[in-house]
Amino acid sequence: MVFSNETPLILVVDDEPFIRMQLRLSLEQEGYHVAEAQDGREALAAFEQLQPDIVLLDALMPEINGFECCTQLKMLPNGKNTPILMITGLDDRESVDSAFEVGAADYVTKPIHWAVLRQRVRRLIHESQIQQQLEASNRALQQLASIDSLTEIANRRRFDEYLKQEKQRIIRAQFATSRGNPILLSLILGDIDYFKFYNDTYGHKAGDYCLYQVAQAISSVVNRPMDLVARYGGEEFVVLLPETDAAGAAHIAEQICTQVRALEVPHLRYSQGYITISAGVATINACFEDGMNNLVAIADQALYRAKQKSRNCFCTKVK
CATH class of the missing domain: 3.30.70.270 (Reverse transcriptase/Diguanylate cyclase domain)
Structure with a gap:
């Protein structure tokens, strides 16, 4: 499947088909492209193939839980730059702390408050795009600082x-x-x-x-x-x-x-x-x-x- 470079792609990872369907419908109504994975292994493979703009990740899944999956996602190419929004039925302090420790950018709890989810997805994508633009500008400035303007070779x-x-x-x-x-x-x-x-x-x-x-x-x-x-x-x-x-x-x-x-x-x-x-x-x-x-x-x-x-x-x- 080919996605437009201008429309953000969201990878939804959840072992419950009904939750994935709800998330897909809600996010597609907001104009996003959506890809799905039903477990951690599928999520890792889909991430490498699709390079999504954001990952919505269920915390409680069989085999590879969301916390471990988040850790592995962050180790993949571009993983550090991709925001991960953890979706969890756990709202205790320890679980919330664990989500941020493994690299999640934010979290929402189940049952999902859809208005809150939409706002957090929009904010995280916006912040990620700004960060990428900033890094691209910094790279361009660094390159300019390394080039002799007269001869166009290194200075x-x-x-x-x-x-x-x-x-x-x-x-x-x-x-x-x-x-x-x-x-x-x-x-x-x-x-x-x-x-x-x-x-x-x-x-x-x-x-x-x-x-x-x-x-x-x-x-x-x-x-x-x-x-x-x-x-x-x-x-x-x-x-x-x-x-x-x-x-x-x-x-x-x-x-x-x-x-x-x-x-x-x-x-x-x-x-x-x-x-x-x-x-x-x-x-x-x-x-x-x-x-x-x-x-x-x-x-x-x-x-x-x-x-x-x-x-x-x-x-x-x-x-």
Whole structure:
């Protein structure tokens, strides 16, 4: 059965067919879509398949009671974000406390007061929708805060965060293995050659577009989800390559230099006649803290050698 994205879907879970029918009729009159499950196992399967907007869950059912079912529902994907309204014939303090402890958002008692049920369903769906919109907005803001607006790749802040996460992942990996195998991590630090002269000659607007072109050229080379391309600052770019050896990183650096040359962005104040990039490649055994803490500095040393050598090339350093 296919449900409209605009009309909330309610999953009704109750072992009594008459109660399910009453709930269905009442809720459909309010304009909701309704799906049914007659026990906890059916509820768990229906939840995963249908991803309802809210669950109306009977507390007293055979095999898996409502409290246990609620606990398991909350552990499913999107379970934490889906409100569960417990329907119970128990109104003692212990039962009410148990309902909230297992994750129920609210409860109503039997016999059901239909006006109260309708209002609570409407409120819970509304609150859930607001929460989802808020989380989506926060994700969008977080993404914006991580993107360099000029080049449309990750910014320095995102790079610093990702490098920190990678350090933590490597520490966990060290504890998880006892074989002592090296954990390789590579980084490429690139710098557009004679970019100040380019800006002085063509103006900052052209310079901004040049930065965008180079960023996109670098991104076109780096395809693995685990890799990160970021603007490090000014005309500098950085590529973080987890689980990559020196040969693999050198191959990526060579492709980056080739792709930037292929742009053929004119640069009359540079002997090459067009924009190029120099790059420094660092590869470390990330198990050693000294290398991790100095990864960018090691790549910067290799970049300096590339600039001293001839520019429009890359140099590597392994530690």
